[in-house]
Amino acid sequence: MKISVCKLCDETKELQWSHVIGKSIFKNILRKNGAHYSITTSLSEKKIFRSNDQWATYLLCKKCEELLNARYENYSLWALKNKQKGVKHQYRDNYLMISGVNQYRLIMYIISIFWRATKSDHRVFKHSITVDEIDNYLKKCILGESEIDSKVISVRVSKLACERNYYTQDILENVITNLVPRTSHEKGFSYFMIFSGYYFEILIGCLEPHQRFDLGILRKNKRILKVPYVDFLSIPEVFNYWKETKEIYENDKENLKYLLKH
Template sequence: MDICGMCNRESVLQNSHAIPDSVFKKILRSNSGKAIVVPSGGRDPIHYSSDSWDTNLLCSDCESLLNSLYEGYSLRVLRGSVGGVRRHDLGVTFSGIDPCRLASFFISVFWRAANSKHSSYGKVYIPEPWNGEIRDYLLKNTPIPINLVTVQISRLIDRTPKNGFTLRSLKSVVMSPFFRKHKYGKYSFCFVFEGFFVEIFTPGLTYSLRRRAGVILKDKRVLMVPYLDIFDVPEIVDALVKGYGKYLDGDITFKD
């Protein structure tokens, strides 16, 4: 028997996903069961893959707990089937949401990625005691203090006049998470999925910085998610440039 990464009990571990399996399945269904992977660095070639970045991490009870408490609800919010959604010139406004539940979903993705052994999550890390504290908050379904972890989200768009990425195509982009180092010892970890750019700060943002658009606040049931041009994210641009360079070099394979 192995040890569950969340409840620490001996159990048969499940194939656990950080970025939800349903996100990958949605992409794979539209691409004949495979997705195109463009590595952001190193010597890995461009390739097709059906890998959904899962590893053995949680027992069935903890896996079901996170999925039922956070994942299902939050994906319905992001996909517009729960609460109100209004698109406007500045971004997308979600109303009537449960902000604590939505924030905990993104933090659960962050926590699972940090504790996953899959190479795609190799740059995600949570030091102790924060790793254990976040685990306990998630396990007990308790709101996670915003000064411990702050979540900020943006809706990706491409403002290129012609032949740019459509909103539909941006929803099919999944990148390996990466980190940013900020002043005063703070780090953020960035995820891209479902057409959103998610930045998670630990320790959390200061009070003044929490006023930014897209920051999820526990007492605000209305969330304005600003647009973010994909070409304004240096890490995404770098991945696209390197991927295109590999394409020109003929460094492309088609494998599982």
């Protein structure tokens, strides 16, 4: 038990062991693997190892934790899995069409993850930072006191695919990343993350007006979402991570064989 200031409501309360990316996502990966751990690569340490770390820290009070779950997380995860009542998935040639979806709740789900990452002191989120002005604005939006302005912050979602047919959907759905920063835009900056077979981008001051209508950009007043497919290895950071992981494994294959055994 830890008594401290809740990052969302700013009240001194007993804090929960809060997951930035939902506990259910980690549990689903471990269930599919039939193990109590995941396989993790640390590029800085040149190591591949088993881990049961779910990137949780003391962050929110119980009331705020339950608010985020009820208002954003539960709905969004069911909608993305095609299990939410009234939401329907249809696979087309160039995109996944999700109809009947409340896109604003999806936007706020991803924004809430981003915000929690910026407040977390877990080492995997050390590059997830924001400024006080944006932080206070996001808190108000998460609490329902204000609405996200798409002219400032947009969220784009894509469905992971593998053009080489090397990685199955089951494998892609088991991939999870932390928030990865990007500063190479002509203006603004962004972060991306991957989980549950989707590629999410948080775009802050990056988009021109016409780009806010592109495929995959979430729009709060629309009920039909067209999610473009993205080749898993076409994402530069993912390709480099996969390449370096393979090199680490090949250089120490005999000692790392145990990773493949349950």
